[in-house]
Amino acid sequence: MAKVLGMRCRECGEEVPPGPVHVCELCFGPLEVVLNWEEIGPKVTREKIQAGPPSMWRYWDLLPVEGQPTVGKNVGWTPLVKAKNLGKVLGLNNLYIKNDAVNHPTLSFKDRVVACALTKAREFGYDTVACASTGNLANSVAAHAAEGGFKSYIFIPNDLEQGKVLGTLIYGANVLSVTGNYDEVNRLCAEAGGKYGWAFVNINLRPFYGDGSKSFGYEIAEQLGWKAPDHVIVPCAGGSLVSKIYKGLNEMHKVGLIDGVPTKMYAAQAKGCSPITTAIKTESEVFRPQKPNTIAKSIAIGNPADGYMAMDTVRRSGGWADDVTDEEVIDGIRLLGRTEGIFCETAGGVTVSVAKKLAEQGRFGADDTVVIAITGNGLKTQEAVVGRLGQTVGIQPNLASLDAALSTEALLASTR
Amino acid sequence: MAVQVLIPTPLRKFTGNEETVFAAPGSIAAIIDDLDTQFPGIKNRLTDDKGELRRFVNIYLNEEDIRFQNGKETLAADGDAISIVPAIAGG
Numbered sequence: 001m002a003k004v005l006g007m008r009c010r011e012c013g014e015e016v017p018p019g020p021v022h023v024c025e026l027c028f029g030p031l032e033v034v035l036n037w038e039e040i041g042p043k044v045t046r047e048k049i050q051a052g053p054p055s056m057w058r059y060w061d062l063l064p065v066e067g068q069p070t071v072g073k074n075v076g077w078t079p080l081v082k083a084k085n086l087g088k089v090l091g092l093n094n095l096y097i098k099n100d101a102v103n104h105p106t107l108s109f110k111d112r113v114v115a116c117a118l119t120k121a122r123e124f125g126y127d128t129v130a131c132a133s134t135g136n137l138a139n140s141v142a143a144h145a146a147e148g149g150f151k152s153y154i155f156i157p158n159d160l161e162q163g164k165v166l167g168t169l170i171y172g173a174n175v176l177s178v179t180g181n182y183d184e185v186n187r188l189c190a191e192a193g194g195k196y197g198w199a200f201v202n203i204n205l206r207p208f209y210g211d212g213s214k215s216f217g218y219e220i221a222e223q224l225g226w227k228a229p230d231h232v233i234v235p236c237a238g239g240s241l242v243s244k245i246y247k248g249l250n251e252m253h254k255v256g257l258i259d260g261v262p263t264k265m266y267a268a269q270a271k272g273c274s275p276i277t278t279a280i281k282t283e284s285e286v287f288r289p290q291k292p293n294t295i296a297k298s299i300a301i302g303n304p305a306d307g308y309m310a311m312d313t314v315r316r317s318g319g320w321a322d323d324v325t326d327e328e329v330i331d332g333i334r335l336l337g338r339t340e341g342i343f344c345e346t347a348g349g350v351t352v353s354v355a356k357k358l359a360e361q362g363r364f365g366a367d368d369t370v371v372i373a374i375t376g377n378g379l380k381t382q383e384a385v386v387g388r389l390g391q392t393v394g395i396q397p398n399l400a401s402l403d404a405a406l407s408t409e410a411l412l413a414s415t416r
Numbered sequence: 417m418a419v420q421v422l423i424p425t426p427l428r429k430f431t432g433n434e435e436t437v438f439a440a441p442g443s444i445a446a447i448i449d450d451l452d453t454q455f456p457g458i459k460n461r462l463t464d465d466k467g468e469l470r471r472f473v474n475i476y477l478n479e480e481d482i483r484f485q486n487g488k489e490t491l492a493a494d495g496d497a498i499s500i501v502p503a504i505a506g507g
Contacts, residue, residue, distance in 0.1 A: 028472040183481075
């Protein structure tokens with residue numbers, strides 16, 4: 001019996017058979033995968049999951065693929081780090097970092113969605129995959145396409161960080177650098193979507209792609225000892241991840257893996273691209289698309305496809321949202337680095353600084369379990385912090401020079 | 417000359433699988449009415465009961481989102497190009 005029963009429109013409820021489609025023909029709403037819970041529910045146990053591989057595929061029963069994974073077998077099961085030092089700064093005794101900055105193989109949470117989408121692409125019989133990306137998805141699709149022997153076409157905005165461009169080209173992908181911002185890249189890809197018969201991971205495979213993110217939520221709960229956290233702070237770009245983490249936690253409750261989901265979900269954005277957080281903070285029913293202007297390029301999506309879903313998730317869960325300036329983004333990256341030894345990308349700087357703001361607003365109890373979602377690696381966005389971290393101290397290879405240096409202000413400044 | 421309209425895959429069953437169709441110049445709202453005359457039923461997919469654009473429908477005039485202009489009152493002239501696209505995820 002198939003695990004995937006069909007696809008359902010989130011907007012109007014229309015159902016269609018399973019396939020590489022993402023938009024409801026009646027209302028243009030997003031389609032979501034409908035899983036066969038009667039079949040899946042009885043099979044899933046804590047013991048079975050714990051006996052599975054140390055990857056996202058330990059939750060195979062809950063993911064929308066029919067066969068075994070054909071790419072990305074080692075994706076996921078990233079560390080949930082107890083953040084004592086950062087917790088002290090924020091006044092939180094049970095603060096955790098879910099660290100997808102060290103996800104395998106391309107150092108971002110996108111490996112989860114791509115492992116799921118490309119396994120599905122093979123099931124649907126595609127030989128070519130494509131995506132529109134702000135960088136992390138580009139890296140991941142290119143890497144997994146190489147692993148799976150797919151041809152790949154990657155569309156990126158032409159102002160991406162160098163690390164993200166190199167980190168795509170290295171895998172032998174065809175990279176198309178589009179003059180314009182991500183929303184323009186996305187429009188072009190939507191127009192190109194059906195034309196070439198490709199599996200566009202964020203277009204026709206979007207429902208399957210999105211569900212890969214549920215594993216981020218499953219892992220948090222399992223790593224907390226089969227318990228949902230009280231609060232999760234998540235960076236928002238297209239707005240999918242925050243909802244999929246929440247969906248994952250609720251599915252675990254549905255199949256009896258955890259007792260309940262008291263979790264409040266929080267959306268974090270940069271002020272220079274904040275359509276979702278602005279709508280939540282102003283209690284608006286609609287979000288206004290924006291023209292992004294922020295160093296947090298990986299989450300600079302001014303017209304978020306899953307914006308309504310993100311707003312709905314945050315509101316239903318009783319959470320909140322906030323946004324921070326580019327200066328605060330850099331502060332957030334530095335703060336996480338200096339307190340926990342974790343180098344996150346700009347999106348992580350957004351999330352850490354928003355978490356700090358929310359803590360200062362008194363939204364968390366001191367003993368609540370709070371999880372900050374770190375979704376990408378700082379080595380990919382070095383441009384953002386160049387010149388902002390203090391300087392190296394040049395010395396000669398002798399003790400006199402070292403002694404002299406150790407007494408200078410410069411060295412003290414750089415270690416502070 | 418007329419206004420060129422790019423039709424997304426989910427709506428091509430209305431246009432006999434045509435990817436590009438044409439409408440008379442005017443506001444986006446008038447152009448949607450014109451399309452509905454040519455391809456009956458298409459308007460219902462783009463707008464709700466109150467005649468407002470559905471929230472997952474994106475319309476671009478010469479590559480610019482009409483929400484950054486005058487919404488469905490935005491005017492399209494001879495030779496302009498309109499693109500209708502569903503919302504796209506990613507990142």
